[in-house]
Amino acid sequence: MEEEVIERCKNGDLQAFEALFEQFGRRLYGLCLRMSGNSADAEDLMQEIFMLVLTKIKTFRGEAKFSTWLYRLAVNACISHLRKRRPGSISFDLGEFEAAEFSSAPEPIVRRTALKRAIAELPVGYRTAVILHDIQGYKHTEIAAMRGISVGASKSQLFKARRALREVLSTGEAQVEIAAAGMR
Amino acid sequence: MDAKKDEILIQRYLLGDMEEHECRQFEGRLERDQRLRELLSEYRELIGDLRELDDPEVPEALWSRRIRPALEERLGNSPGVLERLRTAFGAWRGFMLKPAYVTAVFAVLLLVVTVLVVQLLERPQTPGEERVAQTLGRIENLRQQFQAELAVLIGEVEERRELMSPELRRLYDDTLARIDEAIADAERFYLLYPTDADAIEFLFAAYDRKGQFLQRFVNMDL
Numbered sequence: 001m002e003e004e005v006i007e008r009c010k011n012g013d014l015q016a017f018e019a020l021f022e023q024f025g026r027r028l029y030g031l032c033l034r035m036s037g038n039s040a041d042a043e044d045l046m047q048e049i050f051m052l053v054l055t056k057i058k059t060f061r062g063e064a065k066f067s068t069w070l071y072r073l074a075v076n077a078c079i080s081h082l083r084k085r086r087p088g089s090i091s092f093d094l095g096e097f098e099a100a101e102f103s104s105a106p107e108p109i110v111r112r113t114a115l116k117r118a119i120a121e122l123p124v125g126y127r128t129a130v131i132l133h134d135i136q137g138y139k140h141t142e143i144a145a146m147r148g149i150s151v152g153a154s155k156s157q158l159f160k161a162r163r164a165l166r167e168v169l170s171t172g173e174a175q176v177e178i179a180a181a182g183m184r
Numbered sequence: 185m186d187a188k189k190d191e192i193l194i195q196r197y198l199l200g201d202m203e204e205h206e207c208r209q210f211e212g213r214l215e216r217d218q219r220l221r222e223l224l225s226e227y228r229e230l231i232g233d234l235r236e237l238d239d240p241e242v243p244e245a246l247w248s249r250r251i252r253p254a255l256e257e258r259l260g261n262s263p264g265v266l267e268r269l270r271t272a273f274g275a276w277r278g279f280m281l282k283p284a285y286v287t288a289v290f291a292v293l294l295l296v297v298t299v300l301v302v303q304l305l306e307r308p309q310t311p312g313e314e315r316v317a318q319t320l321g322r323i324e325n326l327r328q329q330f331q332a333e334l335a336v337l338i339g340e341v342e343e344r345r346e347l348m349s350p351e352l353r354r355l356y357d358d359t360l361a362r363i364d365e366a367i368a369d370a371e372r373f374y375l376l377y378p379t380d381a382d383a384i385e386f387l388f389a390a391y392d393r394k395g396q397f398l399q400r401f402v403n404m405d406l
Contacts, residue, residue: 046250112233
């Protein structure tokens, strides 16, 4: 099934690309949104990734799993985009607003907001590690294959990322934000 | 032992990355060392929070609005006008007409949505940031519309105030005061983070709750 879709993609069949989008779109969009920190960049990235798939899919020989190949492409596109991004870009996650369930408790919202912001502030390598492992649930071996790094490097980046996040959250930034927002 | 090494040990422990003897040694230390237990608990909480940040839904019509036209262009086809119209309307419908938001107050605002949809149909395709700026403007506009509609509902309830029993009036005043406090909190949060999804949702849900509360008094058989 997947092989057939890939072959059709190689022949420029738009319906096959749509099938890929349906199968991998949510996961890819999650990656783009967490990596970029805003829905505008995430949409641009999704478009860029599918354009890359269009131009590069002929090089896919089936030596790795297609999902690993696709994710490697996506992660590299995100990293490259972040390195090029101009400073001071707007931060906005309308994508989540359109989709998220409403939660009435303000404290979890503030903590989640603080966490999302802290992730967005992490260096790119750390951010990639925490998104792929802790949020999207990939194993270190999979991440290492996707990113072309060693398993040890993947673990090391994850540990450092979590330590940075823990420090941000435990220094009371979330509480400061609650106070600043006038919340009890 | 220094804190940095402890943090690495905790993460290896949580990852299941320790040899059996290391694991026993670490658990022995955990029993004796309260600070280590607290640190472990902080990490568990952090990892739990991260796992809850699951993949968000893909924005409505991202495929047909952005990706398909780009692929078609590269492949030498051009998008049809009908497809673009359908896409533009789809994007708005997805944003506005979610069941959770369809309340009496939102029903009044459908007229505004219709106007916005027409405006959206007239616009050419725009890149991500421009679309975001447009959507932000619409959200602010909706916020003002919501406030205006709530003011109308309050006026309607006030007209019926004389018909309320003293007990019901007190209940109405107390509850409304509590809802207004929650809205004031939500507005402060929104003004701090006007582009944050949670802040926007929190605010609109608070307006929605107030709308439902007032509507109940408007419809009440007094």
